[in-house]
Amino acid sequence: MVSRLVLVLGDQLTDTVAALAASDKDSDIVVMAEVSDEATYVQHHPKKIAFIFAAMRKFAKRLRDDGWDVRYTQLDDSENAGSIPGELLRRAEETGASEVIATQPGEWRLIEALEDMPLRLTMLPDDRFVSTQEEFDAWAEGRKALRMEYFYRDMRRKTGLLMDGDQPEGGKWNYDAENRKPAPEDIAFSGPMQFTPDDTVEEVLDLVEARFGNSFGQLRPFWFATDQTQARRALTHFITYALPRFGDFQDAMMNDNRFLYHALISPYLNVGLLDPMEVCRAAEEAYKDGHAPLNAVEGFIRQIIGWREYVRRIYFREGPDYPRRNALNHQRKLPEFYWTGETDMNCLSKAITQTAEEAYAHHIQRLMVTGNFALLAGINPHEVHEWYLRVYIDAFEWVEAPNVIGMSQFADDGIIASKPYVSSGAYINRMSDYCKSCRYKVNDKTGPDACPFNLLYWQFLDRHSEKFSGNQRMNQIYANWRRMDEDRKKTILSEAEAFLENLS
Ligand SMILES: Cc1cc2nc3c(=O)[nH]c(=O)nc-3n(C[C@H](O)[C@H](O)[C@H](O)COP(=O)(O)OP(=O)(O)OC[C@H]3O[C@@H](n4cnc5c(N)ncnc54)[C@H](O)[C@@H]3O)c2cc1C
Numbered sequence: 240m241v242s243r244l245v246l247v248l249g250d251q252l253t254d255t256v257a258a259l260a261a262s263d264k265d266s267d268i269v270v271m272a273e274v275s276d277e278a279t280y281v282q283h284h285p286k287k288i289a290f291i292f293a294a295m296r297k298f299a300k301r302l303r304d305d306g307w308d309v310r311y312t313q314l315d316d317s318e319n320a321g322s323i324p325g326e327l328l329r330r331a332e333e334t335g336a337s338e339v340i341a342t343q344p345g346e347w348r349l350i351e352a353l354e355d356m357p358l359r360l361t362m363l364p365d366d367r368f369v370s371t372q373e374e375f376d377a378w379a380e381g382r383k384a385l386r387m388e389y390f391y392r393d394m395r396r397k398t399g400l401l402m403d404g405d406q407p408e409g410g411k412w413n414y415d416a417e418n419r420k421p422a423p424e425d426i427a428f429s430g431p432m433q434f435t436p437d438d439t440v441e442e443v444l445d446l447v448e449a450r451f452g453n454s455f456g457q458l459r460p461f462w463f464a465t466d467q468t469q470a471r472r473a474l475t476h477f478i479t480y481a482l483p484r485f486g487d488f489q490d491a492m493m494n495d496n497r498f499l500y501h502a503l504i505s506p507y508l509n510v511g512l513l514d515p516m517e518v519c520r521a522a523e524e525a526y527k528d529g530h531a532p533l534n535a536v537e538g539f540i541r542q543i544i545g546w547r548e549y550v551r552r553i554y555f556r557e558g559p560d561y562p563r564r565n566a567l568n569h570q571r572k573l574p575e576f577y578w579t580g581e582t583d584m585n586c587l588s589k590a591i592t593q594t595a596e597e598a599y600a601h602h603i604q605r606l607m608v609t610g611n612f613a614l615l616a617g618i619n620p621h622e623v624h625e626w627y628l629r630v631y632i633d634a635f636e637w638v639e640a641p642n643v644i645g646m647s648q649f650a651d652d653g654i655i656a657s658k659p660y661v662s663s664g665a666y667i668n669r670m671s672d673y674c675k676s677c678r679y680k681v682n683d684k685t686g687p688d689a690c691p692f693n694l695l696y697w698q699f700l701d702r703h704s705e706k707f708s709g710n711q712r713m714n715q716i717y718a719n720w721r722r723m724d725e726d727r728k729k730t731i732l733s734e735a736e737a738f739l740e741n742l743s
């Protein structure tokens with residue numbers, strides 16, 4: 240019997256992933272490879288490369304222990320072909336196989352590369368999600384706006400999560416109104432579970448240090464989970480100690496606390512060490528046991544079966560050109576301080592420094608600090624996209640691009656966001672303690688100490704008034720701008736221009 244090659248990518252580390260489920264352990268051959276093409280098509284954070292390679296090596300061992308023939312190529316193997324198609328061709332020659340079974344990659348670039356390969360390819364849908372693309376496309380058909388909230392309700396009905404018959408638990412679908420508390424005085428959670436690197440991880444860390452040590456971000460200390468057992472322990476730790484207060488402080492930011500009550504499970508979910516339904520059921524269980532309140536559990540579950548599913552479907556619905564969209568025609572270059580954290584704006588400095596050290600920042604830091612600034616300053620969205628893809632440990636294009644191009648930069652012209660996510664310094668001040676230790680004054684609207692977010696906010700609205708002044712959700716803001724004294728407007732606009740010129 241002729242063997243088939245079963246491709247398992249670095250973000251497909253699940254026993255039941257479609258390609259493995261469709262293959263025969265006794266005759267088919269698993270191909271896994273650490274290749275420079277994937278590690279360098281953008282210069283990823285070293286922690287991200289280490290996390291993926293270490294998790295791949297452990298998963299390969301697990302498959303071997305389970306009886307699979309696994310052909311695994313390490314980055315420094317002399318025969319390494321350097322790309323996924325190259326490795327498949329090499330293994331085909333080595334084994335005589337002419338057919339490849341793959342699970343659909345989460346990026347158009349790799350899908351196209353596989354389709355161009357001179358081998359017979361069966362590409363199966365990645366079914367590690369709650370929704371299917373067909374289901375989403377049918378839901379989207381004929382709708383004027385694809386709002387996440389309505390899609391999310393269908394996912395609640397489909398999964399039965401937090402449902403009381405056909406009604407939402409507690410009578411409401413969404414408890415976000417209770418979830419926007421500002422930064423608390425102190426935090427009673429010591430952070431995510433951290434793991435001491437074992438031999439496999441140490442070996443990978445040495446390799447990554449040697450090959451990618453000069454990329455943005457610090458490799459050590461490295462504490463992420465790298466196998467399913469560890470990831471499950473990290474999940475249990477979060478559910479036990481952080482979930483009860485996750486909702487309350489979901490949007491808060493603090494100088495001296497990087498993780499607050501966040502789960503830090505996105506890398507595990509995205510590479511397949513955790514399953515979305517297993518995570519949601521554990522959270523629902525905590526609600527049923529009276530351990531966590533409904534606002535926390537609903538808010539958490541919404542991120543996973545709502546936002547995470549929704550952005551996946553938008554990415555595949557919109558097609559390969561999505562990361563190149565630029566609806567607002569923003570052309571400014573990404574400021575150098577995104578790579579150094581060296582800026583007097585404390586919020587940005589803190590979010591970027593933390594990103595360099597942890598390869599992590601939470602949702603509001605990504606959306607309302609680094610994302611908000613880039614949008615206000617008119618940075619080219621593709622450069623912003625590449626930055627996010629490089630710097631976060633959980634960044635895979637299917638999830639990163641809709642969040643950046645759509646939600647954060649409005650570059651998809653409002654497919655995801657009904658209005659641009661922009662704010663002045665007031666929002667950051669309300670939700671964090673950053674402004675207290677900033678060289679700028681958040682209450683100054685003009686003058687040498689004025690918070691740059693204040694200047695840029697109005698300049699953005701003025702610059703794009705033709706596009707947004709008719710947006711119902713922005714009526715009030717534009718009314719405030721129109722009412723403002725003409726001299727004051729002129730001062731704001733000229734100070735904003737001067738700031739932007741300096742930035743370039
Ligand atoms: C500009 C921008 C870029 C982002 N880039 C990524 C990315 O590359 N990869 C990524 O996984 N998430 C991304 N997100 C979403 C979100 O910021 C992260 O999923 C979250 O911060 C991960 O940390 P956590 O596990 O502590 O999440 P928690 O806040 O504890 O939330 C729990 C889980 O919900 C899911 N989730 C929450 N929000 C989203 C969302 N908007 N989209 C998809 N899933 C979500 C994640 O799986 C997360 O683990 C981005 C958000 C923004 C605004």
Ligand code: SF4
Nearest residue numbers: 584586664674677690
């Ligand atoms: S004053 Fe402005 S720049 Fe400084 S931390 Fe606050 S929002 Fe950021």
